[in-house]
Amino acid sequence: MLQAQLNNAKNIKPIARKMDRANVESICKHNESIYNAIIANYFEGRNTSCHIGPSTFWVYADSLDDAAEVKKLARASGYINMRTFKPWASDSTGKRISDPKGAYAVDISNSVNLIIGKPATSLVMLLKPFVDVVSEHLVHTYAHLGLARYKFNSIDAANQLHKALNDLLTMTKESREDIHFSLDVEQENGCFDVWTLEVNVK
Structure with missing residues (x-):
């Protein structure tokens, strides 16, 4: 290699x-x-x-x-x-x-992830079953505290994960009002073929 x-x-x-x-x-x-x-x-x-x-x-x-x-x-x-x-x-x-x-x-x-600290590790593990569905298109994962950024080489994969996580977190918020979250999908600035899904949970 x-x-x-x-x-x-x-x-x-x-x-x-x-x-x-x-x-x-x-x-x-x-x-x-x-x-x-x-x-x-x-x-x-x-x-x-x-x-x-x-x-x-x-x-x-x-x-x-x-x-x-x-x-x-x-x-x-x-x-x-x-x-x-x-x-x-x-x-x-x-x-x-x-x-x-x-x-x-x-x-x-050569880097495929940068996960900093125990809270970030727990967040990534919590979201893993949903991310695994589109992992074929995942190119990098970054996480720190309650923030996770997933980079994809397919906008469809990023949007699919966005919908799944939005459904999950919306249902969770209905039973726990202390949870706040935001989800955004954006094409990486100046880049032709990478889309980032940012998950922020507080």
């Missing part, structure tokens, strides 16, 4: 504490070139960008159809958390311009 190749890449240099900025930038550039070569090789020579580390990266595409092919290759390597967007760059004057690396980019992440 691609992620295993990235995690086990050779000649990656570590960044030590109290390193000066020039050394850190040099090491980051060195590591980035190794990661980008591995990613580009897997994605059939497409332009790539891997700035932070091997767990998240961009693959550029010439069209939305090409982006769909990128996502197909990513899924074949086990990735599910992906979003397609239009990337931008800056010219010599700092003006925003279209990114010369590609008309579109697919942001691919």
Whole structure:
């Protein structure tokens, strides 16, 4: 799998504490070139960008159809958390311009959830039977306290879960007036293929 190749890449240099900025930038550039070569090789020579580390990266595409092919290759390597967007760059004057690396980019992440604390864990477990019905389209789960955000690659899946949870929480509120909740489905800003359902329970 691609992620295993990235995690086990050779000649990656570590960044030590109290390193000066020039050394850190040099090491980051060195590591980035190794990661980008591995990613580009897997994605059939497409332009790539891997700035932070091997767990998240961009693959550029010439069209939305090409982006769909990128996502197909990513899924074949086990990735599910992906979003397609239009990337931008800056010219010599700092003006925003279209990114010369590609008309579109697919942001691919190895992370599938971030659940912080016991209350959030309990909320996610409570909602799990309903989420499982549309889990085929779920790409990421975030939860903290009484807030849960579910990201889907299908608006139909997001709307289906919205209806199920609205019915559940409305019935619960009828018997417990101290429960308050809100549910919202929105397309992720600047993104073509991810919709987020936000559940807030108090």
